[in-house]
Amino acid sequence: MLEFRNVSKVFRQGWLKKAEIVAVKDISLLIKPKEIFGLMGESGSGKSTLGKLALGLLTPSAGEVLWEGKSRADLKSLPQEARLAIQGITQNPYGVFNPRYRIGYALAEPLIYHGLLQNKQERLFRIRETLKLINMEEDCLDKYPGQLSGGQVQRLALARVLLMDPRLIVADEPTTMLDLSIQAQILHLLKRIHEQTGAGILLISHDLPVVTALARRIGMMYGGRLVEVGTVQDILNNALHPYTQLFLAAAREEAFPELQNSSNNPTGCVYRGNCYRVQELCAAKSPELIPVGREHFVACHFANEVKNG
Amino acid sequence: MTSFIMKRTSFILAMVLLSFLAAVALLAPWLTLHDPYAQNLDNRFAGPSGTYWFGTDDLGRCVYSRLIMGTRVSLFTGIIVVSLNALIGSLVGLISGFGPKVFDSIVMGLLDILLAFPGTILTLAVAGILGPGFLNMIIALTLLGWVGYARFVRGMVLSLKEREFIETARSLGFGSFHILFKHLLPNCLGPIIVLSSMEMAGVILMAAGLNFLGLGVQDSYPEWGAMLDRGKNYLRTAPHIATFPGLAIMVTVLAFNLLGDGLRDLLQGGEVTRSV
Amino acid sequence: MSGLLEIHNLTVTYGSQGRLAPAVRALDLTVGEGEKLAIVGESGAGKSTLANTIMGLLPNSAEIKGEIFFSGIKISPRILAEIRGKEIVLIPQNVYNSLNPVLSIGNQMEDLLVEAKVPPDQRKNTILNWLRSVRLPRPEAIPGSYPHQLSGGMKQRVLLAMGLSRSPSLILADEPTKGLDPVRRMGILHLLKQLIEHQRQSLILITHDIKAAVFLSDTIAIMYQGEIVEIIPATRLYHHSLHPYTMALLAAAPERGLQVPCRINPGVSSYPLTGCSYAAFCNLCRPTCLQQKPALRKVAFGHMVRCNVIA
Secondary structure (H helix, E strand, O other), X not given: OEEEEEEEEEEEEOHHHOEEEEEEEEEEEEEOOOOEEEEEEOOOOOHHHHHHHHHOOOOOOEEEEEEOOEEOOOHHHOOHHHHOOEEEEOOOHHHHOOOOOOHHHHHHHHHHHOXXXXXXXXXHHXXXXXXXXXXXXXXXXXXXXXXXXXXXXXHHHHHHHHHOOOOEEEEEOOOOOXXXXXXXXXHHHHHHHHHXXXXXXXXXXXXXXXXXXXXXXXXXXXXXXXEEEEEHHHHHHHOOOHHHHHHHHHHOOOOOOOOOOOOXXXXXXXXXXXXXXXXXXXXXXXXXXXXXXXXXXXXXXXXXXHHOO | OHHHHHHHHHHHHHHHHHHHHHHHHHOHHHHOOOOOOOOOHHHOOOOOOOOOOOOEOOOOOEHHHHHHHHHHHHHHHHHHHHHHHHHHHHHHHHHHHHOOHHHHXXXXXXXXXXXXXXXXXXXXXXXXXXXXXXXXXXXHHHHHHHHHHHHHHHHHHHHHHOOHHHHHHHHOOOOHHHHHHHHHHHHHHHHHHXXXXXXXXXXXXXXXXXXXXXXXXXXXXXXXXXXXXXXXXXXXXXXXXXXXXXXXXXXXXXXXXXXXXXXXXHHHOOOXXXXX | OOXXXXXXXXXXXXXXXXXXXXXXXXXXXXXXXXXXXXXEOOOOOOHHHHHHHHHOOOOOOEEEEEEEXXXXXXXXXXXXXXXXXXXXXXXXXXXXXOOOXXXXXXXXXXXXXXXXXXXXXXXXXXXXXXXXXXXXXXXXXXOOOOHHHOOHHHHHHHHHHXXXXXXXXXXXXXXXXXXXXXXXXXXXXXXXXXXXXXXXXXXXXXXXXXXHHHHHOOEEEEEEOOEEEEEEEHHHHHHHXXXXXXXXXXXXXXXXXXXXXXXXOOOOOOOOOOOOOOHHHOXXXXXXXXXXXXXXXXXXXXEEEEOOOOO
């Protein structure tokens, strides 16, 4: 169970670090055990930042990230099992492997380092088993990452993560750079891994069909904020936030949106610059996520009005 | 295709020259014709002949034999100084690039101050203060030599740090020490080796220079720079005394420069990358 | 239909790297006046090589065989240099590296106007009109800004404006939707469609985004391993395509249930020298397919398939 509690992340840039870029603002979200949760939104909406916060690659500027109720602020103080419970794969699979090492070493390295499988025979057995799971031949162990195709390397990146026996896998745009046929394989594989190991998946993507093919719940982000959360059915059939509606219409090729205005509003609603139902209230007050269904939440002042017609 | 052969030629040529030099250094005692220290005052300034291949110097010592023995000193100095420089510099650079920002700022500030001195003059001054002697020469050459490595390695670490595999290494739970020596260092190693082989030439030249100025090893010890120094006084009457050590220095420096070029070209293609 | 761009028997091989497999193999293609053609394929299918061949942007090591005619004139490097950027325009895939980072947008656009001999007093207005035509918000602020100040989407539109400014007769768009979220993707697709339909230009769209191809083009050519395996009117693609590879590609889309458990694209380097190049992955494969190379045969109006079994 992963919980974001009022998490914000601000990057500081420029002369004397005066320029602030708010990547993620005041996010509260609970990802249940063994759940596949899809995080959607445009590029720059903060969804990747949220993934990195979950992985512990970034520390929140405010708020807390909790795993099984324990804060991950000080990872070193946690027991090894909790520390390694969250693992990730990313968009560019070539990037995640050190080009100097063969795949065999890259797969074994975390196991050796963390003392998970000290016995060489046992280790090799586990690696072979995992290779079978991801449909790779054993000869890839002797190759360098650059000698393999994108789909193969992505599967191996997944294999390395699986060897650590994670409870939650953060998959940040795992298929964006891959061909359609390979994308299908990776998604199948993620699904099978979820079913076989019970690992939860935080699937970050802007591709609606990819997310709906796997996820049970979807969170829609815009301008660093979570603007709508709900089950796939809630989102697909009953989206209430204007951005979610626009996103869905575009994904279904029903709307032809113009280039969006900037989402960089320091006060008020992040979406008010592009919103068709904008009113004075939107500039004054930032909307909270309000419940509109059993698992359905929308960050819009007028969500209930819209819902009730 | 031609560039491919060019790459190999400079590397092969360097290897041939260096193997030759290494063999000479190793087998020096068996290659000499005479005792390199033995003076023969009756036979000073003799030109090249069957007995004295490269002639004799102002004290009647065999130039050829001294040159052969000198190979050891030159290569030894070069290897020791460059290894020390590379070791210290890489370590400082690695830690500075990957460690806490405060440490990085302090180290970089210090390096900038050190680099503000004209390097050659500082080396000369230190060598002058410490006085002649092999150890003092090594110290003088190391004092500033590592700075270049430190800056170079730090720069590489800073750019490597942004690469995804370093970030992934962190998310796999590896500690800083492991990332530093298992992931960053191996990716820096190729360029460090290239830089070292290029530096080698400079160090050997500088060592010869120090010896030439009387700031190197003991005077009687056969060293190319010191021999050059002695020979310069008799350039008109007995040019062979200065010419042969000069040629030896030139060939060695050339060999290491070629090695540096060759290694750089070869290692550039070493990292197998592939665009997605 | 008169051919604006005609490609006859084009084979492109990247030679010296030890790779013998041609990236494009004996390819014939015609793009008519005002026709919008999409070339769809996976990585390694040769679609980028084809685009670069048309634009004359291949590295020197590439060996090109075959002929390309543009408006009935055989293209040579000299002629290409003359018409590139004027008659044929490439909208590049990588918007980040395609603008000069040290010159302002206005500066870079003005260069085009100087070349087109537009008098200085009209230049500012012309630039603004271009920027308005690609519907950039606050166009008056754009000429003074530098590429790093613009978002990826804005840069893409600036490049589009620059490309279309010379009213080319053929536009080559290389993966215009790659990596875009649905909102931005639809935005750029709609804009492209409107601009091109308005000026009745010919388009070659290079993409792996099948939906974008259907949205934007009249005809879709499916490329596999350097060959065109199927040419089909865009409206017929989803329901009437015949080639097993096309079917597999369509079935692999997540919204169609992720139906492809096995790999359908072996990658860049390997394909059989005899027989059908898709034989190893084909569910209709027969013994003849391993020996006999299928030809592109017509099956319906505007619909051609390269398959021994179907055609």
